[in-house]
Amino acid sequence: MDLHARYPALSDLKKRAKQRLPKFVWEYLDSATGEERTKHRNRAQFDAVQLMPSILHGEIAPSLETTLMGQTYALPLGVAPVGMSGLMWPDAERLLAQAATKAQIPYCLSTVATQTPEEVAPHLNGNGWFQLYPPRDEEIRKDMLKRVGGAGYTTLVLTVDVPVASRRERQVRSGLTTPPRLTPRLLAQVAMRPTWALGMAQRGMPRMRLIDEYAGNVTGLSSTAHAGYLLRTSPDWDYVHWLREHWPGKLVVKGVMRAEDATRLKEAGVDAIWISNHAGRQFDAAPATIEALPHIRAACDLPIILDSGVETGLDILRAFALGADFVFMGSGFHHALAALGRQGPAHLLEVLSKDLEANLGQLGISDLRDVTKNLL
Numbered sequence: 184m185d186l187h188a189r190y191p192a193l194s195d196l197k198k199r200a201k202q203r204l205p206k207f208v209w210e211y212l213d214s215a216t217g218e219e220r221t222k223h224r225n226r227a228q229f230d231a232v233q234l235m236p237s238i239l240h241g242e243i244a245p246s247l248e249t250t251l252m253g254q255t256y257a258l259p260l261g262v263a264p265v266g267m268s269g270l271m272w273p274d275a276e277r278l279l280a281q282a283a284t285k286a287q288i289p290y291c292l293s294t295v296a297t298q299t300p301e302e303v304a305p306h307l308n309g310n311g312w313f314q315l316y317p318p319r320d321e322e323i324r325k326d327m328l329k330r331v332g333g334a335g336y337t338t339l340v341l342t343v344d345v346p347v348a349s350r351r352e353r354q355v356r357s358g359l360t361t362p363p364r365l366t367p368r369l370l371a372q373v374a375m376r377p378t379w380a381l382g383m384a385q386r387g388m389p390r391m392r393l394i395d396e397y398a399g400n401v402t403g404l405s406s407t408a409h410a411g412y413l414l415r416t417s418p419d420w421d422y423v424h425w426l427r428e429h430w431p432g433k434l435v436v437k438g439v440m441r442a443e444d445a446t447r448l449k450e451a452g453v454d455a456i457w458i459s460n461h462a463g464r465q466f467d468a469a470p471a472t473i474e475a476l477p478h479i480r481a482a483c484d485l486p487i488i489l490d491s492g493v494e495t496g497l498d499i500l501r502a503f504a505l506g507a508d509f510v511f512m513g514s515g516f517h518h519a520l521a522a523l524g525r526q527g528p529a530h531l532l533e534v535l536s537k538d539l540e541a542n543l544g545q546l547g548i549s550d551l552r553d554v555t556k557n558l559l
Contacts, residue, residue: 186530190522193494193515196531200521204271204379205372207357212271212517214353217467221460225492228471232501233559237547245543246550247536251486251509252338252433252454257287258536259499259551262528263490263513264314264340269297269389270363272520273382279516280306282528291340291511294327297389299396304334312338314437315426316345319416323397328430339430340457344438346417349465362390379521420451427452435488440475442482455486458507462491462514473505480506496538503551504558 190196201209215222249259262283268275276298283290284307291312292303304311313336318324331339358368365373365388373380383389398414416422427434436448437457445456458476460469472491480487486508493499499510519527543549546557 186523186526187534190530190534192534193518193531196515196522196527197518199523200518203376204521205369205376207359207363207369207372208270208379210353210357211267211359212514212521214351214357215463215467216349216351216465219353219463220467221469221471222463224469225460225463225471225473226494228473229492229494229498229501232473232505234500234504234542234546234554234557235559236545237557240547243544243547243549245540245548247539249509249551251488254289254337256289256509258532258539259503259509260532260535261289261291261312261488261509261511262516263511264291264293264296264312264342265513265517266293266295267297267389267391268293268517269386271517272379272524273386275517275520276303277306278520278525279528280311282516282525282532284308284310285529286532288532289338291338292336295391295394297392299392300331300334300336302392304336307335309335309337311336312340312435314340314342316342316415317418317422318397318414320414323414325429327393332430332432336432338433338435338454339426340435340437341418341423341426342437343418344440344459344461344465345415349461351464363388378524420447423448423451423453437488439479440469440472442478445479445483445485449483449485453485455488455508456483457488457490457511459490473502476502476505476507496535496540497542499535499539500542500546500551500554504554506555 247258249256262279276296280290280303289310289312290307291314292300293314294316300313313331358366433454435455435457436453438459439445439456440460448456458472458479460472472489476489487506488509488511489502489507490511493510493512502510515531516528519531523530
């Protein structure tokens, strides 16, 4: 099968993913919170960024290699952490880690993944990042950091934009609990998606394995207020300083939207800023991340990572034009997995790479860093 003929864009993969996932799983993956204004604003504001084509540059041989925090990656893109990845597709964390390693890009594992850091680490070859939902208990915190560091993860990503559970009304209406409890309604949806169902039967229904080890096998909680909330706290500045003191590797703070916070985080010793509005899943009145980016870039000279709304190679160029140093994508990789199984992530990366190269050619540049001069 010619995948590029059938699925030339992420939108094609997304359409097929919807056809292959039970409705309650699709709602978990696709939904935001409230009226989903922030989710749609992310997309609209990316589309509003215009770049001026440039002509008569001869043949362009673009390089997509990107250096971030001293590490060189083959693409300016990483796989973002997504909670309960294994619900979207059986064995998702391992498959995504393998795809990222093969592509020489970073993979960030979530605290609320369905596989533990130790289970995923052998597939990462030094490309592993770990996203931390901040445990309240200091001993649990220390143990998590010890495990993550011992497993070979090089970068810790503290998520700070989930101080409380969001509502995610679409997700709630779907009937999903954590771990998933298959009611007759949900079983009927599963029966209509045999490939997903067979994979889950072989792997077992997903659970938050790392969280279970600390909280026990808590069941029946809402998917918007799952077992992870029994352990986590809403971090403050002292928490950031504590992490900086106790984590010897690279430290990134994810969920930054204000320039003044970026400045203060630099003073606290973090290594990079991650601009994110959680893809609109937490707060429905937030600006788009691409809107916040220029203000944070002007205020801070740390490396800047961006997510939320990125769907194409052109979007990556738009982010670089406004000051980003790297981009992460979460849901897109899960759409690819659900659409094509283990082939999906590699195909998506090829789609994005080809899109980057085509658009760099239109702009007459070979280096991603030069895209700022084409910004309108």
